[in-house]
Amino acid sequence: MIELENVGYSYGGGELLSDISLKLQSGSFHFLTGPSGAGKTTMLKLCYGALIPTAGHVRLFEADVRDLERDDVAMVRRRVGVVHQDCQFLDHLTVADNIALPLMVSGGDLLAESANLKELTNWVGLTNRANAYPPELSGGERQRAALARAVIMSPDVILADEPTGNVDWEMSQRLLRLLVELNRMGKTIMIATHDLALIRAAKAHVQARVLRISNRRLQLAGADL
Amino acid sequence: MSLNVSAISSLFSSDSQADKVVPPTGFTATLTLFSAAAMSFLAVFALALSLATGRLAERWGAELARTSTIRISAPEGQLLAQTEAALRVLETTKGVLSARALTAEEQQALLEPWFGPDLPLEALPIPQLIEVIEEGDGFDAEGLRLRLSAEAPGAVVDDHTRWCRPLVRAATRLRMLGLFSILLIGLATAAMITLAANAALAANTQVISVLRLVGARDSYISSAFERRFTLRALSGAAVGVGLGCLAVFLLPSAQATGGFLTGLGFQGWHWLWPAIIPPLTALVAFAATRTAARRTLGNMR
Known part of the structure; x- marks a missing residue:
């Protein structure tokens, strides 16, 4: 699905990631951890084609990211749902429209999908906030809306970058349950987080692989968690 | 693009x-x-x-280039004779379709914008104008000038192209x-x-x-x-x-x-x-x- 082979990434003369190899198998659940600035976000960006590696190969759905045309990158993004810490909403659209955005840009029939949209909005607990605008939402509501937007196209992979970074413990557990539920539906999940308590809590519900970026390299973590 | x-x-x-x-x-x-x-x-x-x-x-380009004017300035007694001589020359000139002397009324109309409608034309030494319509490639202006200088010495050929071009x-x-x-x-x-x-x-x-x-x-x-x-x-x-x-x-x-x-x-x-x-x-x-x-x-x- 997503494969990184001896990947390195340098920027501004400095090497951020080095010799990273990883295969995200279908239906797997990964945590990516490490200190702030370790390169978690950079690695996630490599996984959805937002960055091109300076060394090694990144294969997205069996195509080398260097060979992808711009339209191909757009098609990959429809198969990979991304949840950012800052959510990245369009503030002039309502929550419902923001959730439906991937459908809109892919030329989907919003009318035909309205039942799914309502169900999804209900699933993330935002039915009564559907007509609100993003700046009116709390941190937890924003993250749930971002998750709903990430899954509306029923992607194969969901990448979440610090999804619980701006929410309290109770809300982070709620978000985690939603992600676990998606994984049980067969979705491949990778969550970048430095919240070890979240990882420990997740292990009670799902078999997750925990990876750590340390000194620019990827390591398998677990014993200390 | x-x-x-x-x-x-x-x-x-x-x-x-x-x-x-x-x-x-x-x-x-x-x-x-x-x-x-x-x-x-x-x-x-x-x-x-x-x-x-x-x-x-x-x-x-189309109108002026196809027409010319011959102006005859002569003493009062010779004006009519020189006009008729010039018309005769024009009748036998290659490239001239037609030629006619403007009437007094037409000459007055031409001067009206400058001197008004009450101009006593007969009291002034106004030259006689002959309008020439050309055909084909037109006439040879130099040749015509030479012939006119012999038959009607007071005739001046203005072929328009001089100021028209x-x-x-x-x-x-x-x-x-x-x-x-x-x-x-x-x-x-x-x-x-x-x-x-x-x-x-x-x-x-x-x-x-x-x-x-x-x-x-x-x-x-x-x-x-x-x-x-x-x-x-x-x-x-x-x-x-x-x-x-x-x-x-x-x-x-x-x-x-x-x-x-x-x-x-x-x-x-x-x-x-x-x-x-x-x-x-x-x-x-x-x-x-x-x-x-x-x-x-x-x-x-």
Whole structure:
């Protein structure tokens, strides 16, 4: 699905990631951890084609990211749902429209999908906030809306970058349950987080692989968690 | 950059979703409307100038070049005899279709604009004018002058081309100037719309980045901006052309004695020419916005 082979990434003369190899198998659940600035976000960006590696190969759905045309990158993004810490909403659209955005840009029939949209909005607990605008939402509501937007196209992979970074413990557990539920539906999940308590809590519900970026390299973590 | 028909026709198909995802672009909307309207207004005048000078050049070229005048200045007793001699010479001159002496009334009408209608023509030593209509390649002016100098020494041949050519050249250059002005107006419009589109794109970098993140193709993002700027330029140009045509229509009408300035305008089917300005402006806006959008998108992954 997503494969990184001896990947390195340098920027501004400095090497951020080095010799990273990883295969995200279908239906797997990964945590990516490490200190702030370790390169978690950079690695996630490599996984959805937002960055091109300076060394090694990144294969997205069996195509080398260097060979992808711009339209191909757009098609990959429809198969990979991304949840950012800052959510990245369009503030002039309502929550419902923001959730439906991937459908809109892919030329989907919003009318035909309205039942799914309502169900999804209900699933993330935002039915009564559907007509609100993003700046009116709390941190937890924003993250749930971002998750709903990430899954509306029923992607194969969901990448979440610090999804619980701006929410309290109770809300982070709620978000985690939603992600676990998606994984049980067969979705491949990778969550970048430095919240070890979240990882420990997740292990009670799902078999997750925990990876750590340390000194620019990827390591398998677990014993200390 | 390719401008295919489907891309242009898609501008007119309603895509409220694409329009919705790009937020209103504020001052750039007003800038595009105003510049398109102002430039189209100017383009109407440049077009009117070009067409009017074109007509003038054609008329002078066609009419004056085919006619000549022979002026006979002679003492009172010889004027009639020299006129008749000159007419006889003209009858046998190759390249002359017809020749006739102007009547006293016609000569008075020619002088009327300068001396008024009550001019006592018979009391003044006015030369006799002979109007000559040419045929084929015209006559040999030098040969005619030599023959006239023998038969009618007071005759002076004025073949019009002496003063007609510079006028026709000036009119032709004015016409080129009008066309060049239209080209400059088109380029200035493209520059202004490119600036406005760039400003709108820069203000919406975050929006474009989110759209790319959720899987929007470049064509989807680009078309939202293209449609907006093209339709604005089209409506602005329509207003500008409407006002320009009204202004041209309200100019004083052309009169025989009015000269060049009162002839500035459109005649007959030439009134249809300004109708091509709005679609041309829209085309320029479409190309300018597409170029700007593709350049901005090219800098994003």
